[in-house]
Amino acid sequence: MSMNIKNEETHRRAKELARLAGETMADAVDVAIMERLERFRKRRNVKGLADRLCDIGKHCASLPVLDRRSPEEMLYDDQGLPK
Structure with missing residues (x-):
């Protein structure tokens, strides 16, 4: 089958x-x-991946909070050192 470029x-x-x-021109056009x-x-x-990641984020945001401590309180002790 041929292609005619007008x-x-x-x-x-x-x-x-x-x-x-x-x-050839045909190969160049094909590639x-x-x-x-x-x-x-x-x-x-x-785009599909971005949509799926947004869906995961929305799902996670809808989950109940099981620990009311701040991230800092969870990670560090009273001296500011990692637990």
Whole structure:
């Protein structure tokens, strides 16, 4: 199956990329598309991870407080040394 690039600037860029990479234009376009797809997929996965982390944070914030001491009181003794 062939692809016909009708935009002259896009054709020029694809030709330059192929020349610099030492590839055919078809290979250069294929690699460029694969790399861009991978960036989009990674970005989507990062967004998914951020959403999951926010959900975990909301869940943790909704849990009851079992120890009313401050973090400093839990970690340090009266002398300011770690317990």
